[in-house]
Amino acid sequence: MKESREGKKGAFVTITACVVLFFLVVPQIILLIQSFTAEDYLMFPPQAFGIRWYAFIFTDPEWREALGTSLIVASISTPVALLLGTMAALALDRGPPAGRKFLRGALLSPMLLPHVVLGMALYRVLLPIRLDDTIPGFVGAHLLLCVPYVVVTVGASLESFDRRFEEAAQSLGASPFSAFVHIVLPIIRPGIFAGAIFSFITSFDEFIVTYFLATRNFTIPIKIFSSLSYQLEPSIAAVSGLTLVLTAVLSGLLITRGGYGRTGQA
């Protein structure tokens, strides 16, 4: 009797969990299928398949420009965020303990603050110095959002790092710099790797903060958004499909190579 009730509860949990996971994954699969339509309009199921709309987004000047802007901004933001974030994480780990909690809070606050408020504040700062709607402006804004991820991921690697290795290397005659390069860097590499992927994806996906800044220069999410207000066209599905594949590949790398499943916003 008890066994069967345990079984019933187990089955309930399993079934619900599977339904929920299905709910997590299915829309993206539908999107991918739809993006390969060869028709003029989106309908389900598509009557014919092809890569027509993927070809379109690479030839259409507006989509190409948006793709270019997004790639440039993400490729600049990522290394800079890595540099700043790693330095900040090191400072938090080694700096004077006074005010450490406050500094950490200040550094990570962009993760919790509503991005609408952040976007508005940034717009207000960047507008008078004419950095709105420019690539440096976008990069600056994205840095604000990417750096916290790097601080978290690198900070997590540093926590598990035994300082004595570094001290041992230095006592054996290594300069602080070479001790850093040969001892610290390899150990925090998984954190840097994870931070890089989070940064790139965050920058590539960021919407609302950039939306405040952008008037003519569009990144991909903004271009998708502004096209959506006319009609849900197959080109939107194709761009979304492309973004989906790109981010999925990067996250796959992260999960298989980095061993970081749980360094999200939490």
Place this chain on the structure above:
Amino acid sequence: MGVLLTDSVRPPAEAGQTAGPSLAYYQAFWTDGVTFSIFLSTVWISVLVTVACVVLGYPVALFMRRAGPRMRIVLLALVVSPLLTSVIVRNVAWLLVLGHEGLINTTLRALGIIDQPLPLLYNTFGVVVGVTHVYLSFVVLPLFASLLAIDPSLEENAASLGASPWRVFAHVTLPLSLPGLVAGVTLVFILSMGIYLTPVIMGGSFVTTLAMTITDLVRNQYDWARAAAFSVMLLAFIGAVLVLSYAATRQLTKARGKEAAL
């Protein structure tokens, strides 16, 4: 340097924000009749999203806890994947599923179950589905961490003393997982209060959130002072929620300490 970067950008902006001419805009928040109702509807959506995340996320966390190590990684990847795929892309995907010509309506019509398309989009339902999809993992992850920390022998003991599986869950598992639950709920609720993109895409013009009002004020009406006042209200509300959640966590730890002492 990261500190410099974040701090150099924020305070001047914040100072500019609060230096409104008077408290008139704060007053408007409560009394202009529209803003406060928008605020309430934002809270309502956030509550719905949070409830949906807990109801859907709890079984997933339980399931992950019971899964074998290899299965667990697959599940973890599935749960984390939404964090790593574009929000706007997932919203577009839902448009394709829920829209009038979307997957669900087309299928149901083809099966002859309905003749009119169901109104699945451009209402609160659509927005809640979209946001829940984005934030579900924020509940699952802390819950999973909390569940992992529970000693399974506690549950086994309860069961061997004759408690039904549901009672074990209600009296042992659930209370012990509360810290994770509180963390997840707080996170999702706070994040939902600031949503802009999903309600615009999936709510059409029928759902308005505070974030949408703020954006509109800045982008289209150049009414900085009003937008700033509303932002400060939003921040204050979020701050209050954080304080509450912190207090709840402390209460939990205290209660736990007492039990341990007994």
